[in-house]
Amino acid sequence: MRNALGSVDTVLLLGGRSEIGLAIVTRLVRDGASRVMLAARGGTVPEEELARLRKLGAEVHVADFDASRPETHQALIDTAVDRLGDLDVVIPAFGVLGSQAVYDGDPEAAARDVAVNFGGHVSAGLAAARRLREQGHGTLVVLSSVAGVRVRRANFVYGSAKAGLDGFAQGLGDALHGSGARVLVVRPGFVIGRMTEGMTPAPMSVGVDEVADAVVAALRSRARVVWVPARLGPAFAVMRLLPRAVWRRMPR
Template sequence: MRVIILGATSAIAEATARLYAKEGADLLLVARREDRLLAIRDDLLIRGAAKAEVAVRDLADPHGIEADFARFVAQIGGVDHIILAYGILGDQGPAERDPAQAEEILRINFNSAAAWTLAAAGALEKLGRGSLVVIGSVAGDRGRRANFIYGAAKAGLATLVEGLAHRFAGQGPRVVVVKPGPTITPMTESFNRKGALWATPEQVAAVVRRAADRGGPVLYAPWHWRFIMLIIRHLPTFIFNRMNI
């Protein structure tokens, strides 16, 4: 099993990589912080990974994405699974008033992620097999005042992934978007993270790992968010507008 993880220093990506390491997979970890990549690599080797290599890359940089992805595939000697797990939450309030901040949220969470998704899907199409799992968010299921810029980016990314899954239907490659609910990661450390609805990175990672083998094209993490978001999406507007969510 050869696995490329884009955004490998995120908490969910690291938890997912540990699951693959237990299976003895070959891993290529891609992110922009070399020190964190090396620390994660060493940990994964201890946990059983047959191979763990790193590639330092600012994934938000749009230049040379297709060529760099081909280089990643060559570095690890092929690819079976690809996990895309990076993004930023941003600050909704300032971003509403500052187009530059809004553009950064959209550029990183949609534009660059979409470009990597298309490059990865193209590689799988050439191989005629393999899986691509993209980590989205329940925030993209309905626009809410608290995070609609971030949510808009995640909604667009989910639509892209669903379209690719439809395109590959009945063929070898498979593409899945995993939509976590609120998760206890460094991205959410400024939130009040109490309550039963908060998930751990390990809980989400279990869904991501399963998604690479079966299910989809849309999976929620944990599973109960499918039903929560089904309700939220279908709330009448006059009720939804009274909710502070």
Template sequence: MKDAFGTPQSLLVLGGTSEIALATARRLIARRTRTVWLAGRPSPALDGAAERLRGLGAEVHTVDFDALDPDSHESALGKVFAEGDVDMVLLAFGILGDQAHDERDPAGAVRVAQTNYTGAVSAGLITARSLQAQGHGSLVVLSSVAGERARRANFIYGSSKAGLDAFAQGLGDALHGTGVHVMVVRPGFVRSRMTADLEEAPFATTPEAVASAIELGLRRRSETVWVPGALRVVMSALRHLPRAVFRRLPV
């Protein structure tokens, strides 16, 4: 169960090598989180992440999980909840893709959509049902400001995040009053391995800053978190620009 300050004592990370997820896990372990499951494809990176978290004093397990194999999600995630209550699920997997390449290769675009949206729908519904069955818990979904309005430069990724964001908000409405808290996190450009080759966008942030915002959002039981907060106003303005104006912007 969460402690008096809302800090989860147990955490399931879907996307166990995500830099944002691991920064969040480190921050929560420094508070009261003692049991962590890292779900992802088996790899030295996943094992290394687990070992580093163990060094911080947590009991850490790895779980075989593949976003692109929804038929396996029920079994993989069911094993985690069979071990006991999970206070928080962090849905953090996703891929950026290569917009220029994926426009020429629809299979690449489909992989982005299946990872970021279809896989998340499957895992989100399964974990939400398990949280509801135990009567408590938080589902934190990493969305993106890219989902607020699709841009020419990354509309494949942006559209997948738009779908994820709408799904997570609807799921939160469906679970309202059940004891399960759904929180959508919308970071802007995050300095990470995934964006290392990209030109940095305004309002760039870090995995650690996103982790801090997630922790604060949990304490406040927020439903939507923007990182940094100023993006709430910026994206509201961009979302309402006439399309003819928006097309001319260098975004």
């Protein structure tokens, strides 16, 4: 249960190797979370990550999770409830970022990645939301992106999946209104990390730690949307209004 000061007790991370996901989990454990499940493909999470979380005092469980197999997602949530009890925070942090140039030449790969970046989040998110609704509390953290707020030609396959995810998350949040459960939509800018290695950072880019800090702060509050950095919110209010002819010329 979330306590009076906003600390939580249990955390489920889907995409257990995600850099941002692990950064959030680490902060939540430091803040008092005592039971954690890291769900990753093949059930493989780096030993040093497990050891680090255990050293911080958490009971850490590992489970097999494949984002591209939606038929397994409900069962995974059930397993998590079995091990952790009520789910205070669920973070689906899996995703793939391919290059638009590759997608242009390999439509099948593009569809596969969209299935993970959007479809996987839909099945995992709905399965988690059902549980959160039943237990009457808990937060589903959806890692959206500014790439989905207004899709750019430079990465429109990735961007359109994020656009779908962002819309899904908002709708799910509204559907859960009044149930005690909530959805927190996180919209980071360009995140400098493992996932974007070798890419040139866009303006207003952020580090993994900044994103994790912002998510943890938002979990303590009653926020439903968090932009990282916060000034991206007003910036995109303007960018959404730019004429197509201008937007099209955006270099990245």
